[in-house]
Amino acid sequence: MKKAILSLIVLVIISLFALVAYHRFPVRTKTAFFSVFPIFTWVSIDQPVLFNHILHTQNLNLNCNFCHRYAGQYRSAGLPNIEICKACHATDAMSKRPEALKVVRYVQKGKEIPWEKMYDLPKFVVFPHSIHVQNNIDCSVCHGLTPKKERPVKMVDRNYMAWCMDCHQKRGASNDCYACHSS
Ligand code: HEC
Ligand code: HEC
Ligand code: HEC
Ligand code: HEC
Ligand code: HEC
Structure with missing residues (x-):
């Protein structure tokens, strides 16, 4: 009985600390x-094709920019579609894996793959990739293990306002409301 009360008190104290922190x-x-x-x-999301990052970035040595080609110059990084896959997946010559054959079917029909976006900020937030990439912030700072796992990983601990502002304060970037909420 005494033990139970003691552990209850400890639990309450820990929760209080956690709440304040x-x-x-x-x-x-x-x-x-x-x-x-x-x-x-x-967290992962369902995609029409199970794309494998490890295979393409590590085994094939393709650069992130090869597929996400706007990250360095524009606001969005861009999800690649069949024009890029076509180079290797126009026929089953490169890969006969079932998921790769799905890509071949999209390419042969000329149909875009309807990717779901996993990293998605609300419309009222401006996020320019180019400025961050040009400031030498590595993709992994914000996208975690995404390209190191087979399936992309949603970093639910990222992409909220306090996290953006925390780094902006440390790096001397603007924390003016209108920098991130211009419209
Ligand atoms: C051969 C092309 C290719 C290469 C190379 C590639 N990716 Fe991708 N990436 C994709 C495709 C296709 C998707 C969408 C499918 C999915 O989410 O599984 C994607 C999804 C992502 C996503 C999730 C985006 C979202 O909002 O859904 C991130 C983050 C990402 N890639 C980061 C990277 C990084 C970082 C690198 C380099 C280390 C990289 N990718 C290299 C093709 C590629
Ligand atoms: C430079 C060539 C190249 C490009 C470009 C390329 N792939 Fe691949 N892809 C490969 C190779 C090589 C394999 C693996 C071959 C094998 O081992 O069967 C592969 C395998 C795959 C697989 C099967 C993976 C698995 O684990 O089952 C999928 C799905 C796939 N690719 C999707 C895509 C998509 C989508 C794109 C366009 C965004 C793309 N690839 C662009 C070369 C490429
Ligand atoms: C400072 C954090 C940060 C860095 C660094 C970063 N990203 Fe992103 N990325 C984001 C955020 C936030 C989103 C969601 C943007 C939105 O919804 O407007 C995103 C979205 C994406 C998407 C989804 C498609 C799109 O264009 O919205 C891809 C793909 C992606 N990033 C790839 C990359 C790659 C590749 C790199 C490295 C070259 C990179 N990111 C560097 C934060 C970052
Ligand atoms: C790891 C650090 C880091 C993170 C995380 C980060 N940023 Fe940045 N951001 C920077 C740096 C560095 C600059 C460039 C400052 C400069 O060049 O003056 C910048 C610049 C910007 C700018 C341009 C500001 C201007 O002066 O016009 C916007 C907008 C922006 N970031 C939005 C965001 C949003 C939204 C997020 C969160 C989803 C975010 N950033 C997360 C480091 C970061
Ligand atoms: C560095 C970028 C950045 C700056 C600076 C910034 N915000 Fe945000 N803000 C965000 C992001 C990112 C979200 C979306 C958070 C989410 O939905 O995960 C957001 C969301 C919001 C929301 C919606 C409610 C919520 O909390 O999700 C309000 C209201 C808001 N911001 C007000 C402000 C005000 C007021 C300022 C100035 C003091 C400000 N923001 C400065 C990035 C920023």
Whole structure:
């Protein structure tokens, strides 16, 4: 009985600490939480084709820019579509894996693959990829393990306002409301 009460008190104290920490330092608390329990950030979404990043970036040595070609110059990085896949998947000569054959079918019909976007900010936020890439911020800072796993990983600990502003403050970038909410 005594033991139970004691552990209850300890639990309440820990929760209180967590609550205060979360409200005073939301970014650091979330970062700490997700570094202890990374499994919670590994959310995946269903895609029409199971595209494999490891295969294309590590085995084939393709650069991120080969497929996400606008990341360095424009606001969006861009999801590649059949024009890029066509070079290798116009026939089954390159790969006869079932998922690759799906791509061949899209290419032969001239139909775009309807990818779902996983990283998606609300419409009222401006996020320019080019400025960040030109400032030498690595893709992995914001996209985590995405290209190191077979399936993209949604970093649910990223992409919220406090996280953007935290880095902006450290790096001396603008934290003016209108920098990120211009329209
Ligand atoms: C051969 C082409 C190709 C290469 C090379 C490639 N990707 Fe991708 N990437 C894709 C395709 C296709 C998708 C969409 C399918 C999916 O999400 O599974 C995607 C999805 C993503 C997404 C998720 C986007 C979203 O919002 O859904 C991220 C992030 C990403 N890639 C980052 C990278 C990074 C970083 C690299 C380099 C290390 C890279 N990719 C290299 C083709 C490629
Ligand atoms: C430079 C050539 C090249 C390009 C460009 C390319 N691929 Fe591939 N892809 C390959 C090779 C090589 C394999 C693996 C061959 C094997 O082992 O069967 C492969 C395999 C695949 C697979 C099967 C993966 C698996 O694990 O089952 C899918 C799906 C795929 N590619 C989708 C795409 C899509 C979508 C695009 C366009 C965004 C694309 N590829 C662009 C060369 C390419
Ligand atoms: C500072 C953080 C950050 C960096 C660095 C970054 N991204 Fe992104 N990325 C995002 C955010 C935020 C989104 C969602 C944007 C939106 O919805 O407007 C996104 C979206 C994407 C998408 C989905 C398609 C699109 O264009 O919206 C792809 C693909 C992608 N990023 C690839 C990359 C690649 C490849 C790199 C490295 C060359 C990179 N990103 C670097 C934060 C980043
Ligand atoms: C890892 C650090 C980092 C993160 C995370 C980050 N940024 Fe940035 N951001 C920068 C840097 C560095 C600059 C460039 C500052 C400069 O050149 O003056 C910048 C510039 C910008 C600009 C242009 C500001 C201007 O002066 O016009 C916008 C808009 C922006 N970021 C939006 C975002 C949004 C939205 C997010 C979150 C989804 C985000 N950023 C996350 C580092 C970051
Ligand atoms: C560095 C970029 C950045 C700056 C600076 C910024 N915001 Fe945001 N803001 C965001 C992002 C990203 C979201 C979307 C968060 C999400 O939905 O995950 C957001 C969301 C919001 C929302 C919607 C409610 C919410 O919290 O999701 C409001 C309201 C808002 N911002 C107001 C402001 C005000 C007021 C300022 C100036 C003090 C400001 N923002 C400065 C990036 C920024």
